[in-house]
Amino acid sequence: MIIGVPKEIKPNEYRVAATPAGVQTLTSRGHIVLVEKDAGIGSNMQNEEYEKAGAKIVSKDELFSQSEMIYKVKEFFPEEYKYLRENLIVFTYIHSNAHPEETDAFLNSKVIGISYEDIEEGKGNFPLLSPMSEFAGKGGFLAACHFSQKVHGGKGILLARIPGVQTPQITIIGAGAAGMGAAELAASFGNKVVILDIDLEKLKKAKEVLPSNIELLYSDQTNLLNALTNSDVIINCILWPKWRKDHLIDRKMLKLMKTNSLIVDVSCDDNGAIETCHSTSHDNPVYSEEGIMHYCVDNIPSAFSQAASVSLCNHSLPFTLEIADKGYETALKENPVLRKGLCFYTGSLTLKETALKQNRPYKTPEEVLGI
Structure with missing residues (x-):
């Protein structure tokens, strides 16, 4: 051929x-x-x-x-x-x-x-999506480190554990390949890391391989709202069904978040799981909605x-x-x-x-x- x-x-x-x-x-x-x-x-x-x-x-x-x-x-x-x-x-x-x-x-x-x-091998196993999802998840956390800096428009925090300074909270939505990649780096920097997922089997598998400073929670409304209130960074790693018209995080819910905190949407579904997200590029990666910075670059792996x-x-x-x-x-x-x-x-x-x-x-x- x-x-x-x-x-x-x-x-x-x-x-x-x-x-x-x-x-x-x-x-x-x-x-x-x-x-x-x-x-x-x-x-x-x-x-x-x-x-x-x-x-x-x-x-x-x-x-x-x-x-x-x-x-x-x-x-x-x-x-x-x-x-x-x-x-x-x-x-x-x-x-x-x-x-x-x-x-x-x-x-x-x-x-x-x-x-x-x-291409899918068994339920939820996407062999050609997963490897790039890991790059996207890890790259998404590195982007959060960059855009949390004051010189890049953030609120001036270091996403790491520093003696005498409150440890940042990173909430990751989804325990798939992207979420696991983001969690691995976020935890290794010493952050307080929370993973939300509706699949308890995925959370059990995450417990086996991820460090103990990661909290694994069922993704219900109570846990999601608590995460929005307490997090410095939200990293969305779930694939939202394209035909759904509702949102996991709508515009009103952003008012619960800390001013100038950051949403990283690895999945980059326009008007998808996060209502206020739309795809951006490496040339113009961030924008603000409701006082919250959004990073929604749709080809994060290209940076690597x-x-x-x-x-x-x-x-x-x-x-x-x-x-x-x-x-x-x-x-x-x-x-x-x-x-x-x-x-x-x-x-x-x-x-x-x-x-x-x-x-x-x-x-x-x-x-x-x-x-």
């Missing part, structure tokens, strides 16, 4: 889907890999390294015209829609539920769209691009190999985990979440594949 690795065009997106090591694995299996010139520069991976691994360095136009599968990181942007064509395989973070115009482009072009974020690219390639490459070795139809039919990630199939929408949010008809992956 001819696999294309393009350069990302999202502002401040420096990751790349395939590392030179990943390319070497693909080419050793007989596949042809096209890498757009300078695709890996943002992750400190040079064109020469890709060529040594067996890739051919090409222009963007060459890559999209020749490739049978596009292997990338971020969703497609309007200027890339022209490259979509029937039966082209697109394997990336698609985020179709958040981008109706992208959904239109994928449906109209009749591509095969498989999204990293929807080299490490994040290595991790993402490590986790996505087995699925890429399966698609390339078997062809998309056989791979999707034989692997129910991969099949969960099928969003688009030759003009049909196959992701229920996007269908519900955008009020579109859809078919199940099993229907379109005839299984």
